[in-house]
Amino acid sequence: MEKAPIKPQEKEASVRINGFDEVVSCYRQEEALKEAERCIQCKNPTCIEGCPVGIDIKKFIFQIAEKDYKGAYFTIKEKNNFPSICGRVCPAEYQCRKTCVFTKKGAAFASEKAINIHFLERFVGDWGMKNDSGHMTQDTRHMIRGKKVAVVGSGPAGLCFAGELARKGIKVVIFEALHKTGGVLRYGIPPFRLPSDVLDFEINYLKELGVEIIPSFIVGKMKTLDELFKDGFSAVFLGLGAGTPSFMNIPGENLCNIYSANEFLTRANLMSAYKFPEYHTPINIGKNVVVIGGGNTAMDAARAALRIQKIKKLVPSVSIFYRRTQDEMPARRLEIEHAREEGINFRFLVQPVEFAGNKDGYVEKIKCLRCELGEPDSSGRRRPVPIKESEFNTTCDLAIVAVGLKANRLLTKEVPGLKVDKWGDIIVNKETMETSLKNVYAGGDIVGGEGTVIEAMGMAKKAAQALISRFSSR
Numbered sequence: 417m418e419k420a421p422i423k424p425q426e427k428e429a430s431v432r433i434n435g436f437d438e439v440v441s442c443y444r445q446e447e448a449l450k451e452a453e454r455c456i457q458c459k460n461p462t463c464i465e466g467c468p469v470g471i472d473i474k475k476f477i478f479q480i481a482e483k484d485y486k487g488a489y490f491t492i493k494e495k496n497n498f499p500s501i502c503g504r505v506c507p508a509e510y511q512c513r514k515t516c517v518f519t520k521k522g523a524a525f526a527s528e529k530a531i532n533i534h535f536l537e538r539f540v541g542d543w544g545m546k547n548d549s550g551h552m553t554q555d556t557r558h559m560i561r562g563k564k565v566a567v568v569g570s571g572p573a574g575l576c577f578a579g580e581l582a583r584k585g586i587k588v589v590i591f592e593a594l595h596k597t598g599g600v601l602r603y604g605i606p607p608f609r610l611p612s613d614v615l616d617f618e619i620n621y622l623k624e625l626g627v628e629i630i631p632s633f634i635v636g637k638m639k640t641l642d643e644l645f646k647d648g649f650s651a652v653f654l655g656l657g658a659g660t661p662s663f664m665n666i667p668g669e670n671l672c673n674i675y676s677a678n679e680f681l682t683r684a685n686l687m688s689a690y691k692f693p694e695y696h697t698p699i700n701i702g703k704n705v706v707v708i709g710g711g712n713t714a715m716d717a718a719r720a721a722l723r724i725q726k727i728k729k730l731v732p733s734v735s736i737f738y739r740r741t742q743d744e745m746p747a748r749r750l751e752i753e754h755a756r757e758e759g760i761n762f763r764f765l766v767q768p769v770e771f772a773g774n775k776d777g778y779v780e781k782i783k784c785l786r787c788e789l790g791e792p793d794s795s796g797r798r799r800p801v802p803i804k805e806s807e808f809n810t811t812c813d814l815a816i817v818a819v820g821l822k823a824n825r826l827l828t829k830e831v832p833g834l835k836v837d838k839w840g841d842i843i844v845n846k847e848t849m850e851t852s853l854k855n856v857y858a859g860g861d862i863v864g865g866e867g868t869v870i871e872a873m874g875m876a877k878k879a880a881q882a883l884i885s886r887f888s889s890r
């Protein structure tokens with residue numbers, strides 16, 4: 417008889433919306449064993465091709481089933497230094513679970529029946545944390561001595577790149593512009609999805625490998641790339657992320673109480689503004705919050721806003737406006753489900769066209785058009801087509817715009833010869849991730865792509881391997 421997929425425990429929606437505590441629990445041992453036993457150990461495991469860093473999924477699941485948790489931990493660590501992070505935030509339904517044999521070929525996302533690879537990865541990562549199993553030690557067989565490499569940015573790409581090099585004995589210094597490390601993992605993802613102590617644990621692992629992290633340091637302003645090379649760095653990796661929010665460019669978008677999702681989440685997550693005045697950064701909240709967008713950032717912003725309403729003793733009222741339907745939403749299915757359970761209201765096929773404000777300059781209303789779906793666009797998703805004369809107004813005293821991010825040009829415009837495309841993304845050789853400048857590599861959101869944590873890590877690994885090969889061949 418076919419075994420049902422095992423879901424981990426979750427906090428009740430009515431409980432979890434009262435704070436920022438983690439929603440999904442780790443599998444208990446018996447749950448992990450049952451889920452691991454569902455894996456049929458395919459002869460040709462298609463799940464692996466769906467993993468951007470190529471984890472041997474079949475092997476680590478087998479090791480779980482054998483209760484060899486340490487073995488499973490090391491199997492994952494061979495390819496991914498951050499199993500507890502990826503187990504929590506990877507969009508597995510679009511990656512390894514989608515290519516698992518239990519998902520029908522050609523499906524838009526993973527079947528319910530696909531093995532819960534991400535929950536198993538988290539189980540193993542958290543087991544490693546609890547048992548301090550040991551951080552993967554350096555690869556003493558092939559050490560590279562006497563090299564020093566600078567990494568700009570401590571987000572997923574920068575951390576992954578640093579880990580790969582440090583394991584080879586290469587001295588790595590990470591320069592981070594913010595006062596805390598983690599980049600988008602820290603400022604973009606709320607603690608109810610990725611608790612800070614998990615992030616701290618995985619980052620500490622890098623420090624134990626000898627990686628030095630210098631916070632509050634803006635490369636491009638406080639030191640140029642040339643100066644880094646003069647300081648003795650042999651190479652530089654740019655893992656800058658994409659920190660500039662996109663807007664819709666519609667009338668009224670500059671009114672007060674219209675946040676970019678980036679700013680809203682940075683205040684809430686990085687600066688703990690939901691604990692104001694205990695923490696110094698304030699955050700505005702409204703009685704009727706509208707979040708515009710359909711990705712994970714929109715879900716995170718909506719769920720954070722709802723929690724802040726609860727903390728401030730308001731009646732929760734948060735809506736997500738999206739131009740397409742739920743089927744086209746890029747957000748993880750789990751996040752959509754969680755948002756719905758928590759009481760977020762979804763309004764599909766609506767496109768804001770104007771914000772209107774009160775006499776004090778605060779947003780008060782959004783004018784929208786209804787849409788219908790047209791032909792697929794370049795992303796393969798059906799294009800939203802506004803319906804003529806379908807205008808309507810909706811009340812809103814706080815809006816959060818979550819329609820995407822683009823490259824921050826603070827550093828790239830200061831580096832002569834560094835080629836960028838028309839969006840400001842750094843152009844790289846896709847095989848080596850080297851930029852137009854020799855010994856300057858880049859990866860993650862600053863070179864474009866899907867914007868997922870694991871994809872950024874995949875690029876960083878490629879860059880690290882290219883640089884390690886270059887060092888080894890000298």
Ligand code: SF4
Nearest residue numbers: 455456458463516517
């Ligand atoms: S494809 Fe699915 S069932 Fe097959 S080995 Fe991978 S996880 Fe297991």
